Amino acid sequence: MKKVTVKCPATVANLVCGFDILGMALKEPFDIMTLKLIDEPRILITNKDDYNLPTEPEKNVAGVVLLSIMEKMNKGIGFEVEIEKHIKPGSGLGSSAASAAGAAVAANFLLDSVFSNDELVQFAMNGEKLASGVKHADNITPCILGGVTLIRSIHPLDIVKLNAPDLFVTVVHPQIEVKTSDARQILRKEVLLKNAIKQWGNIAGLVAGFEKGDTDLIGRSLEDVIIEPVRSILIPGFDVIKSKSKEAGALGGGISGSGPSIFMLSKEAHTASLVETIMKETFSQLGIEYKTYITTIQKSGVELIS
Amino acid sequence: MKKVTVKCPATVANLVCGFDILGMALKEPFDIMTLKLIDEPRILITNKDDYNLPTEPEKNVAGVVLLSIMEKMNKGIGFEVEIEKHIKPGSGLGSSAASAAGAAVAANFLLDSVFSNDELVQFAMNGEKLASGVKHADNITPCILGGVTLIRSIHPLDIVKLNAPDLFVTVVHPQIEVKTSDARQILRKEVLLKNAIKQWGNIAGLVAGFEKGDTDLIGRSLEDVIIEPVRSILIPGFDVIKSKSKEAGALGGGISGSGPSIFMLSKEAHTASLVETIMKETFSQLGIEYKTYITTIQKSGVELIS
Numbered sequence: 001m002k003k004v005t006v007k008c009p010a011t012v013a014n015l016v017c018g019f020d021i022l023g024m025a026l027k028e029p030f031d032i033m034t035l036k037l038i039d040e041p042r043i044l045i046t047n048k049d050d051y052n053l054p055t056e057p058e059k060n061v062a063g064v065v066l067l068s069i070m071e072k073m074n075k076g077i078g079f080e081v082e083i084e085k086h087i088k089p090g091s092g093l094g095s096s097a098a099s100a101a102g103a104a105v106a107a108n109f110l111l112d113s114v115f116s117n118d119e120l121v122q123f124a125m126n127g128e129k130l131a132s133g134v135k136h137a138d139n140i141t142p143c144i145l146g147g148v149t150l151i152r153s154i155h156p157l158d159i160v161k162l163n164a165p166d167l168f169v170t171v172v173h174p175q176i177e178v179k180t181s182d183a184r185q186i187l188r189k190e191v192l193l194k195n196a197i198k199q200w201g202n203i204a205g206l207v208a209g210f211e212k213g214d215t216d217l218i219g220r221s222l223e224d225v226i227i228e229p230v231r232s233i234l235i236p237g238f239d240v241i242k243s244k245s246k247e248a249g250a251l252g253g254g255i256s257g258s259g260p261s262i263f264m265l266s267k268e269a270h271t272a273s274l275v276e277t278i279m280k281e282t283f284s285q286l287g288i289e290y291k292t293y294i295t296t297i298q299k300s301g302v303e304l305i306s
Numbered sequence: 307m308k309k310v311t312v313k314c315p316a317t318v319a320n321l322v323c324g325f326d327i328l329g330m331a332l333k334e335p336f337d338i339m340t341l342k343l344i345d346e347p348r349i350l351i352t353n354k355d356d357y358n359l360p361t362e363p364e365k366n367v368a369g370v371v372l373l374s375i376m377e378k379m380n381k382g383i384g385f386e387v388e389i390e391k392h393i394k395p396g397s398g399l400g401s402s403a404a405s406a407a408g409a410a411v412a413a414n415f416l417l418d419s420v421f422s423n424d425e426l427v428q429f430a431m432n433g434e435k436l437a438s439g440v441k442h443a444d445n446i447t448p449c450i451l452g453g454v455t456l457i458r459s460i461h462p463l464d465i466v467k468l469n470a471p472d473l474f475v476t477v478v479h480p481q482i483e484v485k486t487s488d489a490r491q492i493l494r495k496e497v498l499l500k501n502a503i504k505q506w507g508n509i510a511g512l513v514a515g516f517e518k519g520d521t522d523l524i525g526r527s528l529e530d531v532i533i534e535p536v537r538s539i540l541i542p543g544f545d546v547i548k549s550k551s552k553e554a555g556a557l558g559g560g561i562s563g564s565g566p567s568i569f570m571l572s573k574e575a576h577t578a579s580l581v582e583t584i585m586k587e588t589f590s591q592l593g594i595e596y597k598t599y600i601t602t603i604q605k606s607g608v609e610l611i612s
Contacts, residue, residue: 021507152511160514189499196502201327203506204513205458208466211517
């Protein structure tokens with residue numbers, strides 16, 4: 001029986017100014033997923049972690065992705081799935097995307113790579129639809145392609161892999177709950193044209209910075225005048241961490257996806273470590289449990305490890 | 307007495323989706339400007355064309371730029387200026403920017419390059435303020451730097467030169483009047499967030515396309531869901547020209563600046579020529595006088611020719 005094990009990276013969606021279009025894969029944390037191809041049309045899911053996620057295929061992120069693949073293949077195949085989740089659900093680090101993208105990529109390995117990356121993104125979006133109600137691709141795309149990715153358009157799907165710089169990423173996940181759907185609902189439906197212009201100036205600067213490998217331009221462009229001012233209200237300590245991290249030499253950063261995790265980019269390991277200390281001190285003082293990571297940008301996406 | 311003659315390129319602001327932030331210099335048309343440095347604090351302007359532009363320094367675009375430079379230098383110098391304008395005022399091809407940028411760069415040549423590009427953009431913006439009431443830099447920046455340019459931010463000024471592809475540009479200037487101030491007033495002050503997201507996806511795609519030299523990505527990204535649907539109403543024939551040009555193989559294009567000129571990008575000279583025919587036929591049928599250009603992207607900005 002064919003069997004593969006894959007590593008599914010955590011991802012940071014939005015990258016501050018690139019709401020709904022930009023994303024980045026992280027070296028850590030990551031999930032481990034094992035898929036076995038079986039010759040019966042059924043899915044058996046086993047969780048090898050303590051998150052008690054549903055195992056009924058229709059209610060499981062990986063499950064619905066695999067169901068859509070089985071439907072497409074239209075022959076008597078199924079999957080046995082073992083998920084070892086390390087990316088905490090609700091962290092804002094693409095936990096559901098890791099399950100969705102991991103399932104799609106692992107299944108594709110088992111099916112002799114019959115699907116293109118665009119098709120894998122489409123399949124995996126079914127998982128995001130289950131998780132958050134919206135077929136968004138800003139975590140899935142970097143999870144599948146690795147590095148930094150752009151979704152120019154979702155209808156039709158047009159994804160572009162950008163050059164990813166060698167930067168350190170410090171992440172803190174404060175153990176508070178921010179639901180993606182809530183974080184989306186508090187946004188205004190209309191924005192001022194003058195703010196939209198500032199935002200697209202920054203997005204253009206950020207993309208140019210990535211492509212040119214100009215880390216200072218990346219830093220100057222990590223500014224969000226539309227989403228962050230609203231969403232950061234949901235994350236205690238956000239403003240302090242951001243301003244102190246930049247004072248300590250970080251290029252910049254912001255909310256990871258819809259939060260509550262916060263990420264900061266740095267050129268030097270030493271700065272990334274200073275930023276971690278700032279994050280730890282801030283949440284300790286606030287009496288909020290947290291977990292931190294010092295990592296880098298994961299240049300490849302979901303990887304076969306055996 | 308020191309004297310220089312410079313060539314000042316026409317420019318296309320906005321580049322469809324990059325309202326207020328992107329711009330591109332053209333090989334044709336261009337103005338010719340001659341500046342003489344004199345040791346008296348006065349400015350003498352002579353027009354060597356038929357546009358009857360004002361020659362009082364305070365009312366002339368080049369004049370106000372030179373006045374701001376004289377004020378900054380704070381010593382007894384002045385300029386004699388001859389302007390041979392070929393970029394028709396009100397064409398949407400950066401006519402005032404060519405005068406403003408040309409004056410700033412030519413003066414800087416005469417002053418042994420004492421000013422940086424950022425400073426030259428700042429001086430030249432005084433000319434745009436006189437011409438349109440707004441200190442915008444989206445024509446000035448490509449006119450000074452050449453190629454394709456990004457203004458990430460205007461306060462503080464942050465300009466980035468992007469990689470410019472080898473593309474053909476077909477331009478038509480229909481002889482109708484669209485005032486920059488009118489074209490700005492008809493825009494809504496608020497935009498839908500979902501449209502803003504589409505727009506910044508396209509801007510990100512366009513910048514990535516320029517940097518990667520991916521002309522198909524450039525083509526797919528030349529889409530404007532915010533400004534063009536409103537402004538194109540002021541330009542008869544716009545929709546016909548755009549759709550027929552794309553059918554003929556053009557990558558895409560749109561309104562140049564605030565119009566009324568229209569530009570289209572093509573990979574091949576042959577396509578650029580087909581597009582010109584479409585433009586000519588459309589305005590002939592509408593009974594509107596026009597002028598067309600088939601040109602390329604001018605990679606350098608204002609140039610010293612003697």
